[in-house]
Amino acid sequence: MLYAVLCYNLESVVGAWSKEKDDAVMARHGAVMQKFADRGKLGPVARLMPTTTATTVRAGREPIVIDGPFAETKEQLLGFYIFDCDSLEEAIAAARELLEETGALEIRPVQVFWPGSGVK
Amino acid sequence: MTDLTWIDEALTAARPQVVGALLRYFRNLDTAEEAFQEACLRALKHWPVNGPPRDPASWLVLVGRNAALDHQRRQSRHEPLPADEFVSDLDDAEADLAERLDSMQYRDDVLRLLFICCHPELPATQQIALALRVVSGLTVKEVARAFLVSEDAMEQRITRAKRRIAATGIPFETPGAAERAERLWTVAAMIYLLFNEGYSASSGTAHIRTPLCDEAIRLARLLLRLFPAEPEIMGLTALLLLQHARTPARLDANGAIVLLEDQDRRLWNREMIAEGLVLVEKALRHGRPGPYQVQAAIAGVHARAARPEDTDWAEIDRLYAVLQQLQPSPVVTLNRAVAVSKIHGPAAALEMIEPLAKPLAGYFHFFGVKGALLMQLGRAEEARIAFDRAIALANTPAEAAHIRMHLDRLAKDSEAQGGAPPPAPGRAGRR
Numbered sequence: 001m002l003y004a005v006l007c008y009n010l011e012s013v014v015g016a017w018s019k020e021k022d023d024a025v026m027a028r029h030g031a032v033m034q035k036f037a038d039r040g041k042l043g044p045v046a047r048l049m050p051t052t053t054a055t056t057v058r059a060g061r062e063p064i065v066i067d068g069p070f071a072e073t074k075e076q077l078l079g080f081y082i083f084d085c086d087s088l089e090e091a092i093a094a095a096r097e098l099l100e101e102t103g104a105l106e107i108r109p110v111q112v113f114w115p116g117s118g119v120k
Numbered sequence: 121m122t123d124l125t126w127i128d129e130a131l132t133a134a135r136p137q138v139v140g141a142l143l144r145y146f147r148n149l150d151t152a153e154e155a156f157q158e159a160c161l162r163a164l165k166h167w168p169v170n171g172p173p174r175d176p177a178s179w180l181v182l183v184g185r186n187a188a189l190d191h192q193r194r195q196s197r198h199e200p201l202p203a204d205e206f207v208s209d210l211d212d213a214e215a216d217l218a219e220r221l222d223s224m225q226y227r228d229d230v231l232r233l234l235f236i237c238c239h240p241e242l243p244a245t246q247q248i249a250l251a252l253r254v255v256s257g258l259t260v261k262e263v264a265r266a267f268l269v270s271e272d273a274m275e276q277r278i279t280r281a282k283r284r285i286a287a288t289g290i291p292f293e294t295p296g297a298a299e300r301a302e303r304l305w306t307v308a309a310m311i312y313l314l315f316n317e318g319y320s321a322s323s324g325t326a327h328i329r330t331p332l333c334d335e336a337i338r339l340a341r342l343l344l345r346l347f348p349a350e351p352e353i354m355g356l357t358a359l360l361l362l363q364h365a366r367t368p369a370r371l372d373a374n375g376a377i378v379l380l381e382d383q384d385r386r387l388w389n390r391e392m393i394a395e396g397l398v399l400v401e402k403a404l405r406h407g408r409p410g411p412y413q414v415q416a417a418i419a420g421v422h423a424r425a426a427r428p429e430d431t432d433w434a435e436i437d438r439l440y441a442v443l444q445q446l447q448p449s450p451v452v453t454l455n456r457a458v459a460v461s462k463i464h465g466p467a468a469a470l471e472m473i474e475p476l477a478k479p480l481a482g483y484f485h486f487f488g489v490k491g492a493l494l495m496q497l498g499r500a501e502e503a504r505i506a507f508d509r510a511i512a513l514a515n516t517p518a519e520a521a522h523i524r525m526h527l528d529r530l531a532k533d534s535e536a537q538g539g540a541p542p543p544a545p546g547r548a549g550r551r
Contacts, residue, residue, distance in 0.1 A: 010176075011345075012133035013126075016338055021125075052344040052357065053398045067402065068348030088401050109398045111391055 002043065002119060006077065011050055033114060042116040044082060049109045055088060057095040058104040065092060070106040082110065127167050131160050134177040135257045136342060140229030141181045142188070147292060149236070149254065149282055151188055158191075159184030177226075227346045228294055234307040234339070236285050248314045248332075249274065250281045256335050266318075266332055304347060308356050308412070311339045315360050319367075320515070327518035328371060333364045351403040355413030358399035362419035365392035377522040381428040393423045411447045414439050433462040450479040454486055457493075466496040484513040488523060500530050 017025070029045075036042040051069035058064050081098070085091040088107070095105040135156065142152035159180040173179035237251040249267060252258045258266070264274035295303060318332025340357040347353050369383035378384075400420045403413045418439045425431040440456035454473055461469030470493045473486070480486035491506035507523050507530070514520035 010130070010133060012342065013129045015341060016129065016133060049395050049398060050341065052341055052348065052354075053395060053402065054348075055402060066349070067354075088398070088405065109394070111394065 004080075015050060033116075037117040040117050041119055042114075043119045044116045045114040046082065046110045047112040049111045051108070053109050055092065055107045056104050057092060057099060057107065059099050059102050063096055063099050069108070070104050072104075075103055082113075124164065124168060127164060127172075130167075130172060130176045131163060131180070132257055134180055136230045136233060136255050137177045137226055138180040138184060139254065140231075140233040141177075141226065142184050143233060143290070144225075144229050144292065145185055146188060147290065149285065149290070153254065154191075155184035155188035156180065158187040162187070228300070230342065230346060231295075231300070231303050231307065232291065234310070234343075235303040236290050238306045238310045239281070239285050239288065241284060241288070242281050244310075244313050245317070246277055246281045247310050248317055249277060251310060251314065251339070252332075252335060253278050255339065258335070262331075266329060304343070304350065304353070307343065308340075308353060311336050311343065311360075312356060312412075314339070315363070319363060327375070327377065327516045328367060330367060333360070333367065336360055337364060351406040351408050352410040352412050354399045354403035355410060355416045358396040358403065358416035359412055359419055361392045361396035361399070362416060362423050365389040365396065365423065371518065375518060376525070377518050379522075380422060385426065388423070396420065397423065409442060409446065411443060414443045414446060418443075431462070433459050437463060450476045451483070451485075454480065454483075454489055458489060461493060461496075466493040469493050470497070482513060484510055484515060484519060487513060488519075491523070491526060495526065495530065500534060504530055 033042055033045060054067075054069040056066045056068060056070050058066055081094075083091060083094055085094065091107045095107055098105060138159065139152050139156050142155045143149060146152050146155065162183050163176075163180065167173070233255055234251065237254060238247050242250070245267065249263050252263045252266065253260065260275050260278060261271050263278070264271045267274065269277075315333055315336035318329040318334075318336065320327065337357070337360050340353070340360050344350075344353045344357050365388050366380070366383065368389065369385065369387035370378055372378050396416065397420050400413065400416045404417070418436055421432050421436050421439070437456060437459040440452060440459055443452050444456065454476055457469040457472040460472055470490070473490060473493075476486060487506045487510035491503045491510060494500075494503035494506060504527060507527050510523045511520050511527075514523065
């Protein structure tokens with residue numbers, strides 16, 4: 001079974017971490033990644049940029065593009081994509097294509113990306 | 121759990137929001153700060169045992185408010201209340217409070233807290249000192265160290281600043297749209313000043329004071345989280361990130377200034393650059409350019425160039441032209457002249473900065489740029505005069521040392537020529 005593990009924390013706290021603290025956290029993550037990669041069981045891993053860099057495309061009569069993260073709690077996270085785009089505009093266009101009559105798609109640039117070992 | 125730094129981090133992160141909410145409630149800055157302090161003490165007692173509350177900020181507001189009310193009650197009635205009485209049923213209260221605390225109100229709370237630090241009667245350095253103390257929660261000792269003054273002197277400065285704010289009155293009514301926008305620009309300007317104070321210290325021995333830059337970025341991000349759709353706040357945050365990304369390369373091992381074109385670009389912080397570039401792109405989508413956005417875009421052009429010779433100077437020149445329109449100032453023209461010198465040569469740039477001699481007569485960088493242009497043109501004697509003037513105006517030893525390096529080079533050149541008179545300007549143009 002493939003599992004996605006989604007990381008949540010207070011951005012104001014994490015964003016203020018010292019480099020040492022951040023490095024220590026990433027080292028711990030690195031160890032877990034390595035453990036799974038060694039067995040050929042690591043899918044892609046991404047660290048996202050802060051929500052201040054986010055853009056949200058929301059469904060409506062006309063889809064609207066909003067600055068900032070998806071902030072409602074009425075809907076649930078159902079899936080995610082990772083696209084390699086040349087511009088934010090291209091990512092927004094892709095999101096528009098994916099959009100249903102309801103719901104929203106949040107676009108967040110990826111800060112660090114690990115392709116993983118690949119999974120079967 | 122023996123390591124309590126996570127609590128410290130959570131308290132620091134929650135501070136602007138919590139002190140802002142307590143200030144709205146008590147309408148007195150000292151009371152708000154004391155209430156926050158008390159809430160922090162209780163957090164240090166309760167969190168290691170119970171784990172962190174789901175919403176630390178709401179927890180701190182509630183506990184701080186109750187503690188301060190309790191204190192006021194005790195003072196008026198002289199009868200002690202059991203201190204932990206209201207802490208025991210916190211969990212229920214917390215969920216309830218979290219429901220009631222409207223995020224819009226938080227936004228105005230934080231903005232107000234930042235805004236009162238920007239009191240127009242306070243000199244810029246005092247505004248910054250106050251923001252560091254009140255909003256960021258740096259200790260007086262830390263603020264004093266940042267400004268290289270004694271702790272007593274800083275304590276006095278902050279006390280005086282607070283007294284002035286209290287005397288004028290703090291604006292508590294919920295601001296209208298126009299007023300909110302005005303507060304936002306005032307606060308943005310203060311954050312920019314704070315950054316510049318760290319980026320290129322106006323005095324003292326250290327040329328770069330990283331903690332001030334870090335703090336400015338933290339405040340800019342805070343502001344952007346509150347106003348996620350303001351292109352100028354995106355621009356401000358991007359500008360600070362893009363500038364600060366170069367910090368590891370700006371001074372050499374001896375603390376001497378390394379100019380942009382001589383910097384080891386591998387030392388630039390790529391993550392900050394990536395985040396800054398994303399924010400510039402997001403901001404420009406709005407089609408409402410402003411000074412911060414344009415400056416960020418200029419910093420972005422530099423950041424994108426892998427080598428100095430890859431720099432798109434024409435784009436930089438174009439962006440400075442936009443900035444000149446948005447915010448005409450001799451300093452902007454001076455900066456544009458550097459781009460012009462790269463495209464059209466030093467003579468054109470020199471001509472451009474000639475009219476700035478008067479308005480920038482006391483500006484270090486004017487004489488630094490002028491000297492460098494004259495040097496490129498082979499006008500050594502005039503260059504030396506400009507550099508001498510720059511040294512006299514240098515704000516930090518690093519700035520003076522950097523100019524002295526140019527003077528040394530000039531001296532060496534003239535020695536190599538056997539003390540011959542400086543070359544005629546005509547000859548230099550072909551260099």
